[in-house]
Amino acid sequence: MGNLSVRNLEAWYGAQKALFGITAEIPEKQITAIIGPSGCGKSTFIRCLNRMHDTLPGAKVSGDILLDGKSIYDQHPVYLRKTVGMVFQKPNPFPSMSIYENVVAGLRLNGERHKEKLRAAAEKSLRMAALWDEVHDRLNYSGVSLSGGQQQRLCIARALAVEPSVLLMDEPASALDPIATQRIEELVSALKKDYTIVIVTHNMQQAARIADLTAFFLNGELVELGPTSEIFTKPKDKRTEDYITGRFG
Numbered sequence: 001m002g003n004l005s006v007r008n009l010e011a012w013y014g015a016q017k018a019l020f021g022i023t024a025e026i027p028e029k030q031i032t033a034i035i036g037p038s039g040c041g042k043s044t045f046i047r048c049l050n051r052m053h054d055t056l057p058g059a060k061v062s063g064d065i066l067l068d069g070k071s072i073y074d075q076h077p078v079y080l081r082k083t084v085g086m087v088f089q090k091p092n093p094f095p096s097m098s099i100y101e102n103v104v105a106g107l108r109l110n111g112e113r114h115k116e117k118l119r120a121a122a123e124k125s126l127r128m129a130a131l132w133d134e135v136h137d138r139l140n141y142s143g144v145s146l147s148g149g150q151q152q153r154l155c156i157a158r159a160l161a162v163e164p165s166v167l168l169m170d171e172p173a174s175a176l177d178p179i180a181t182q183r184i185e186e187l188v189s190a191l192k193k194d195y196t197i198v199i200v201t202h203n204m205q206q207a208a209r210i211a212d213l214t215a216f217f218l219n220g221e222l223v224e225l226g227p228t229s230e231i232f233t234k235p236k237d238k239r240t241e242d243y244i245t246g247r248f249g
Contacts, residue, residue, distance in 0.1 A: 001068055002028040002165035002196030004049065009063035011044050011053055018044045020220045022063070026213075028165070031192050033211035033228065034200045036243070041220040042200045046168045049198065050084035051077045067166070082110060085159035089171040091151030093143030093158075100139040102154055106162040121161050129157035130187050149180025153187065160191075167191065169199040173206070185210050204244065208232050216240045 004026035011019040019041050026032050034042045047053040048061055051072060065072045072080050093102045103122045104112075112118060122139070126132040131153045135146070143154055152172055159167060169188070173181040188197060189210050201207050207214050208228060215225040216235075224231060224240045235241045242248055 003068055004166065004196065004198075005066040005069075006049075007064045007066070009045075009048060009061065009065060011041075011048055011061045012059065013056065014058040018220050019048070022222045024215065024222055024225050026196065026198060028196045029192055029194070030212040031188060031197045031199060031210055032213040032215060032225075033207035034198065034215050034217060035202075035204055035207050036217035036223075037248070038202075040217040042217050043170055044220075045217065046086075046170060046198055046200055049166070049168055050081050050086055052081075052086065082106070082162045083164050084166040084168060085162065085164035086168040086170070087152070087155050087159055087172050090175050091148055091155050093146070093151050093154050095142070095144050097143055098140045099135050099143050099146070099154060102143040103157050103161050106158060110162060122157075125157040125161040126154075128160050128191065129153045130183065130190075131157055147180070149176050149183055152176060152180070152184060156184075156187065160195075164195065166196045166198070169197065171200050171202060174202060181206075204232075216243060218243070 006022055006024045009019055009022040022045065034045060036042055044053060049065060053059050053061060067083065094105060097105065100122055103125050104118045107118060107121055123132060126135065131150060134150060143151065146154060173184045176184065185206060188199065191197060211228045213225060214228045214231040216223045216231065218239055224235055224237045231240060232244055235244060
């Protein structure tokens with residue numbers, strides 16, 4: 001579960017076109033990194049994958065995205081976002097909620113009220129996010145009392161609690177220090193055995209370290225998508241080579 005097929009996807013912000021004819025296969029239980037210069041369409045692309053782009057005033061899309069063979073546009077967005085979770089660039093725990101309530105917020109939103117089920121899901125998700133050992137004795141503390149890296153892992157735990165099959169990550173380590181970044185990278189690598197992961201990153205070294213596949217975007221187009229080792233050592237398109245070698249971007 002968690003195989004994405006993108007077919008001739010185009011996206012607009014009002015009259016401004018942001019994505020041009022994107023077609024790609026994103027296989028399940030692998031890490032696909034999205035790289036490219038600022039403004040190339042990376043974040044727009046992953047926001048289309050769980051229909052967050054649809055929520056912006058004047059935004060529109062054409063084409064199709066299939067999740068396990070079914071169009072995401074045939075699903076209610078709330079149900080889709082349970083299946084396709086998202087972690088943002090800056091940690092965004094709910095400030096008025098405890099660590100525990102942050103993790104189970106999505107489950108409560110989906111109607112879960114059983115205390116033991118909520119408690120078990122919170123522990124499982126915090127363990128998967130490599131945070132349980134650090135916070136198990138202060139679950140009633142505010143989510144924003146944690147360090148930046150811990151807050152980001154809390155947001156990952158919150159996304160995992162509703163048991164998605166796909167996890168989208170929009171530069172999840174860009175606001176973190178090197179040690180916290182390493183923790184996030186180790187976590188992402190560990191999660192791929194259970195989840196399809198699509199990660200936007202400005203850090204090409206990060207893509208090279210953790211991604212199975214890498215997609216290079218430029219000016220709203222998907223220039224190239226392939227195994228990470230090939231993209232970084234023998235890209236097929238000169239524009240990819242120029243970006244990887246630092247000639248622009």
